[in-house]
Amino acid sequence: MSKIIELKDVVKSFGGTRAVDGLSLSLEEGGVLGFLGTNGAGKTTTIKMILGLLSPDEGTVSVLGGNPADPSVRAGLGYLPEAAYYYPLLDAPEVLAFYGRMSGMDESTIAERTEDLLEDVGLAHDAWNRPLKTYSKGMLQRVGIAQALVHNPKLLVLDEPFTGLDPLARRRFRQLIMRYRDAGGSVIFSSHDLSEAELICDSVAILRRGRIVFSGARNDLAGDASVNLERLFLSKLAESGDEEAKEALK
Numbered sequence: 272m273s274k275i276i277e278l279k280d281v282v283k284s285f286g287g288t289r290a291v292d293g294l295s296l297s298l299e300e301g302g303v304l305g306f307l308g309t310n311g312a313g314k315t316t317t318i319k320m321i322l323g324l325l326s327p328d329e330g331t332v333s334v335l336g337g338n339p340a341d342p343s344v345r346a347g348l349g350y351l352p353e354a355a356y357y358y359p360l361l362d363a364p365e366v367l368a369f370y371g372r373m374s375g376m377d378e379s380t381i382a383e384r385t386e387d388l389l390e391d392v393g394l395a396h397d398a399w400n401r402p403l404k405t406y407s408k409g410m411l412q413r414v415g416i417a418q419a420l421v422h423n424p425k426l427l428v429l430d431e432p433f434t435g436l437d438p439l440a441r442r443r444f445r446q447l448i449m450r451y452r453d454a455g456g457s458v459i460f461s462s463h464d465l466s467e468a469e470l471i472c473d474s475v476a477i478l479r480r481g482r483i484v485f486s487g488a489r490n491d492l493a494g495d496a497s498v499n500l501e502r503l504f505l506s507k508l509a510e511s512g513d514e515e516a517k518e519a520l521k
């Protein structure tokens with residue numbers, strides 16, 4: 272199996288802050304990787320390096336076998352940002368058309384994909400032709416997920432995709448991810464929602480202070496019913512010296 276993402280010994284600092292501190296991470300083709308960690312651990316910074324939006328100070332980043340700053344590599348990526356900003360005067364189909372055209376899709380394919388994706392994410396029909404400035408938080412998040420998928424990317428990069436979604440939307444979203452994965456897509460997503468993450472990831476990486484404190488396949492843990500993701504998360508943080516996690520485990 273080929274590696275879709277490969278980061279080796281990556282370091283990224285902002286002034287005196289070492290946001291990512293010697294991180295190595297990989298994702299095999301067809302995998303769904305849950306990228307977990309406390310606030311400020313370096314998840315978004317790492318994700319931006321995977322997308323080629325930031326370059327590492329040290330180490331190497333390979334995505335889809337190339338450099339993510341290369342437009343031909345970027346064309347294979349779908350991205351849901353942590354705080355998505357879309358043009359407020361566009362409606363949802365216009366947003367999807369905008370991103371679809373940027374990816375070189377033709378108008379009829381865009382129209383077809385738009386219809387399917389807005390159905391899949393369950394955006395209420397009465398909102399389809401309203402400007403985004405009238406959307407609720409979860410409605411915007413649904414548009415963001417559809418936007419990330421519009422050009423049928425090879426790798427989906429999602430920064431906290433569950434934020435703002437109601438339970439029905441979460442269910443839809445899980446199904447969408449599973450279908451995308453079954454069709455050959457690969458996914459990395461960051462999340463603080465460990466119970467949701469547990470339902471969709473094949474492997475997890477836990478980040479603390481810019482370093483990976485655990486990475487492994489979920490299957491390796493499945494034999495032990497007492498190991499849920501929250502417990503694993505707390506125990507790996509505790510092992511790496513996190514006092515609050517140690518307290519929480521008492």
Ligand SMILES: Nc1ncnc2c1ncn2[C@@H]1O[C@H](COP(=O)(O)OP(=O)(O)OP(=O)(O)O)[C@@H](O)[C@H]1O
Binds near residue numbers: 286289290314315353
């Ligand atoms: N542009 C920036 N300038 C200065 N510091 C930054 C910048 N971006 C990130 N940082 C710092 O890097 C560290 C990691 O931030 P990052 O956004 O990657 O964390 P995160 O794991 O995504 O957190 P969260 O769960 O809160 O989204 C933090 O200390 C943050 O303050």
Ligand SMILES: [Mg+2]
Binds near residue numbers: 314315430
């Ligand atoms: Mg973040």
